[in-house]
Amino acid sequence: MNYLSVRRVCMWILMLIVAWQVAAVPAYAKSSDDAESPLSISVEKYLSDLKKDENSMGMYAGIAVYDLTEKTYLYRHNEKRNYIPASNMKLFTTVAGLDKLGPAYQWKTEVYVAGTLTNGGVLQGDLILKGYGDPSLTPADLKDLAFALKEKGIKHINGNLLLDESYFDDTRLGVSWMWDDEPYGYSAQLSALAVHKNFVTVTMTPGKTVTTPPVLAMEPATTYVKLTNQLKTVEGDKSNITVERPRGKNEAIISGTIGLKAKPYQQDVTMEDPALFVGEVWKQELAAQGIKLNPNTAMKKTVVTNGVPFHTHLSKPLHEIIVELNKESDNFYAEMLLKTLGATQKGKGSFEAGSEVVADVMKRAGIETGFTQVDGSGLSRFDLITAEQMITLLSFVQDQDYRDVLEQSLPIAGVDGSLKNRMKGTSAENKIIAKTGSMGGVNSLSGYATAKNGNKLAFSILINGIYKSKYARDLQDYVAILLATYPEIKAPEGYDHETEKTYKLSLLIDPILDQPEATGVTAGVLIRSLDASGEDAIWYERDPDSLLTPASNLKLLTSATALTQLGTDFTFKTELYGDAPIAKNGVQQGNLYVKGYGDPTLHTENALKVQEGVSIEQLAAWIKDRGIKRINGNLIVDDSYFDQQRLGLGWAWDDESYYYNPTLGALALNRGTVMVEYQPAQKPNERVQVNLLPKTSYVNVINDAVTVEEGKANTFAITRDRGTNTIRVTGNLPLGHGGNYERVPVEEPAKYVATVLKEALAKQGVSFGGNSTILVQTTPAAAVKWNEFHSSPLQEIVNYMNKKSDNFYAEMLLKTVGAVKKGEGSADAGAATVLDTVSAFGGRTNFDMVDGSGLTRYNLISARHILSVLEGMSKKAEFRAFDESLPIAGVDGTLKNRLKDTEAANRLHAKSGSMTGVNSLSGYITTKSGERLALSIILNGYAEDRVLTDIQDQIVTILAEYE
The missing domain is CATH 3.50.80.20 (D-Ala-D-Ala carboxypeptidase C, peptidase S13)
Structure with missing residues (x-):
């Protein structure tokens, strides 16, 4: 590196260090208030051991334990980093609901009459049902409403049945919820007028013989959802059942097999436009009470702007509703509560307004910023929080008059709810009350522990990058059991805290990744020389095995596999x-x-x-x-x-x-x-x-x-x-x-x-x-x-795909690879071929690849996995086609307008990738001295504006300038 380059870099580092010293503890630090405490040593050793197992090495966790009695932190690990929380998001929503609405809040459902009621009980006009977001309304409640109308003298409705769902907006699903979740009850559509949590429960019973079709039953029984029975009865007691609901349709297609001796199988199935489903059930309940409707009675939506309700139904109070919400982790309840917060506090029943209310409460709790909430349940992977923020919230609750109400809604370890079957027979049984959260690659547990010395502890364990979920649950249970025995914890013997390794570029790159603006970010970084071997080849590492969401960097795997498995001239x-x-x-x-x-x-x-x-x-x-x-x-x-x-x-x-x-x-x-x-x-x-x-x-x-x-x-x-x-x-x-x-x-x-x-x-x-x-x-x-x-030849197609980052091309290539090499034109078969290719390159295959483009957030991969592909391709005959397909910094493709006036321009050939909360850059760069490097930088988490791309640009500029 020449003198001017060294001077410029050193001055820049000095400014960063000054800012860094003023800022809080950096996000990457594995800190605790007592690093030598038995609790700290025990957890750190457990985490260290997880990194040695291929099934758990990609996990990364944010953990915080706070002694509410002594007002001090007992343990902290990456507590300032952002994590997708899954259902731990429900704690934010529940606390905001209790804070703004109060434990006694009840939802109402109103009936209006538009017309006159004759002495003979004939309503000359329309009957209107208006909802206010009651998540717990049941067919039995509608039956009671119909009975109340009958008691008030209504015998015949000579008009239409009108439905008012205007208290909420018409956005039915949360931000970035996944289409393939939609058929299932946990992803039900939302409406201010809802019944049976906006799903039907389909029960599938085997036929009496293998030649007899299985029997399907639906509760509540309705014609609003069509059941298509493609299920077959087979010998044995095993079942393999698939339930599909085509997008935009109210049809459930039941296929697969059910064993002759199998128990009946149940599945909750959602529907489109659920307010009309309420209308169908309402119509049935009216008829069951003997209230006549005209044959031409229509069911329509309306908006009630004035008038006095003819009858009002009230739900159970909020303090009872949140018991099911949290113990059973009910997404529907959480989302309806969030929109209710928006409607009551902001005048708009939307996800956005509800999230604003939650943010208002969080601000009062001491959480000013640095988190993202887009729904109420945590089903969206746009939600991001930190373990420290969760501790702040749990501590805030202790000073509120609804403290006991919230705590009584949480699952109890080994006793009930989503913790019923966990930690049984351990010291944590009955001593842990906590909210669970899980979905693919994500697992969380946050709540309270009663320590053995009687102290009350607040804790949060947020885990992302999970390849095998068992390891995440085991980690949570291990920590919870330690807390229940605190302070009588015996530290494991023979464990020394790991020291952070230093690399050739550590002094240059560490300050970039540790800047305060990136506090919430998890960075997986690996830079390796292609012209060296052994330890000398590694120029820099930071969490290179963490399984992160790669966005379009996944196209590197798709294109490398296509070129090597099909050939550059394939058409x-x-x-x-x-x-x-x-x-x-x-x-x-x-x-x-x-x-x-x-x-x-x-x-x-x-x-x-x-x-x-x-x-x-x-x-x-x-x-x-x-x-x-x-x-x-x-x-x-x-x-x-x-x-x-x-x-x-x-x-x-x-x-x-x-x-x-x-x-x-x-x-x-x-x-x-x-x-x-x-x-x-x-x-x-x-x-x-x-x-x-x-x-x-x-x-x-x-x-x-x-x-x-x-x-x-x-x-x-x-x-x-x-x-x-x-x-x-x-x-x-x-x-x-x-x-x-x-x-x-x-x-x-x-x-x-x-x-x-x-x-x-x-x-x-x-x-x-x-x-x-x-x-x-x-x-x-x-x-x-x-x-x-x-x-045209495949190399031209791959060139376009990578330069333009075209998702369609990538998905078509993945399925083609599957068809050619596995005999099945599917994403699964294509991904299996990718794994074969990575393995042939000498790389590990302990990652999740679900599509070819990187559009899905189910994908989890590490910087090391991507580096193995980049290194492997550098030795293949197809390397030239692969390298030429990558965008060139400051020249073309998705990097055309990046790094133009830097040494990296024309030196960096790399694939970019970006989605909300995700930014990645992987490829090749030649240093000023002519050394060839392969690099992968994957960044996940919350950061303002261009922080993530600036981090990447600063790193590659250092590489390009290196002499």
Whole structure:
């Protein structure tokens, strides 16, 4: 390193150190108030041992133990870092509910009459049911309401049944909840008018013989949810049952097998638009009480703005509701409470307003900032808190008059709730009351312990990066048992606290990662020389084995596997078949078949085209050039090369209108999207000008957007109705706006291909018979192959994928790898092939890969795993294609505008990745002295503005300048 570089770096480090000394203890420090205490030594040794096991080495924990009696911390470990809390988030919501509403708060459900009640008991008008967010309303409560109406003389309703759910907004699901959770009761949709927690309970009972279909029963019984029974009875007592609910539909598809001797199986199944479900149950209860309805009685939604309730039902008080909320970890109760907080305190029953109320209470408790809450239950992985914040909250509660109410709602170790079967027969049984929390990769436990000396302890154990959940639960139980025996803890013998290793770049990089702005961030960093070996090759490490969410850095694994397993010259094919050879008279008898093999580049010749390859127009022209003028059969599209899973597991429901969340299929067009171009009209109050590409009937664009005067607010939006191909253009677009476009995903990509092809054939003068239709089926073995069309080589496709970070390409490649190497075109099979590849490179495979793009937060991987791929590829014949596909700092791709005026420009070839709370950068860099380095920087957690990208840029600049 030259003199000027050294001087500049040293001055910069000095400024950081000054700021660092003024700040709080850095987040990475594994601190405790007494590092030599038996409690500290015991837990630190346990954590150290976990790092030696491949099944637990990726876990990272934030732990804090506070003695409420002595007012002192007993132990702290990464207590300032952010963690996804899962259901520990419910403690924030519950405390805010008790604080703002009070333990005695009751929800109401009101009945109004709009009309007159005759002496004969006939209501000449409508009956209105209005909800205020009661999470506990049951069919029995509706029965009581109906009975009350009967007692008040109503015998006949000569009008409609109206439903008012306006107390809450119409956002049914939480931020970034996962679409594949939606069928299940723990992810029920929300409405101010709700019954039976907005799900039906389906009971599946085996048939009497293996030839008899299983019996399905639903509670409450309703026609609002359709049950499709594809379940089969089989021999034995084992069951393998799958319950699916297609997005946007009120249909539950039950498939799989149930053993003849198996016990009945139950599953809670959700539905769309649950207020109408309430209406169906309400209608049944009215009829059961003998209250007559007209045959043409309609059920509609309304908003009651005035009037006096005819009858009011009150729920149980909040202090009883939170017992089920916390002991059973009920998501629905928590979300309804959060929206109720928003409605009562902020005048808006929304997640955002409710979260603001929680933040107000947290501020009073002493938690000013540094956490993120987007829902009430913790189901969202956008929620981020620290162990220290949890201790602050638990301590705050001790001075509130609702302290006992909260504590009585918590599960008791070995006794009840979600801790009923944990810590039984140990010193912690009956001594620990705590809220659990768990979901994939996440496990948490926070609450209170009664120590052996009688002191009351508050504790929080937040664990992320979990490969095997058993190890997280065991850690929590171990700590809880220690607390129950405190202070009579015997430290393990022969354990010395681990000292932090120092590396070649420790003095330069440590201050960057330890800056106060990054206090809440977990960093997995590994920098290794490709020109050295052994210990000398490691230039820097920081938690390199922590399993973190990688975002688009996962594309490195997908592209490396595709290039090495398929070859750089691999091409995708699309095939055309007929029921017979091509006719010479221009009239083709039989069907036309189009079979896809996962070509991600299939396109139309317009602005949606991004690479050369096969186009729909090319297919249509080829058919025309064969002399075909008419096809007297169906157009059949075959996408059977891949499975039917259209979205990656764990993708967020609220991303479905956006191009980066495409639908997938072996036969797909324009990266699974259409393009909606838009610009303001010539004058205010006119419709915004909209143009659809390709011009196809496959989607329905409803344009309600209006042009407004320049300077007015831009509220323009393009969304797609869930599970449909209806695109809505709404809001205001000001004059002077330059216009733009959005790509919108479509449903059932194979049908999209067929529709656009049929329209292209019509333009070529090729028609279909009058009864022709579009079908999605497999190509019969007897079909005659007419031709196959090939994409550009794989290395060109990978180049586009990585430079542009294209999710669609990545998912199509992953499924193709699965199809070619495992005989199954699925993400699971593709991921299995990736694991094989990583293993062949000499890397460990103790990580979770669920999709190919990194869009799902189910993915958990470490910097070391990614480095093993980067190192492995550097030794392969396909390295050049791999390296050339990576964005170049300051030059192209997703790094085009980063590091332009630094030494890293043109030296760094790397894949970026970013999602909320996630930022990653992995690839190769050449130092000023010419040494080749591989690096991986994965950052997870809460940080303001550009902190995460600035950390990465500062690190790679140091690497580039190194001499």
